[in-house]
Amino acid sequence: MKLEEARKTHTSSAVKRRYNQKAYKSITVQVKPDLAGRIQAYKEREGISMAELLTRAMDALSPETM
Numbered sequence: 206m207k208l209e210e211a212r213k214t215h216t217s218s219a220v221k222r223r224y225n226q227k228a229y230k231s232i233t234v235q236v237k238p239d240l241a242g243r244i245q246a247y248k249e250r251e252g253i254s255m256a257e258l259l260t261r262a263m264d265a266l267s268p269e270t271m
Contacts, residue, residue: 232259244258
């Protein structure tokens with residue numbers, strides 16, 4: 206008797222999109238090229254995401270609200 210392989214499931218893109226819409230908010234900003242370069246360089250140097258950069262900036266600006 207041959208054992209069946211465990212069924213592999215894949216979360217659909219639609220399910221992921223619905224989850225992300227509930228769990229996260231999107232923020233879009235426009236900055237001058239020199240600031241964009243500074244942001245990108247900092248992220249790469251620190252090895253962090255944009256979300257982590259924003260969290261650190263907000264903590265530095267207003268630690269009492271966190």
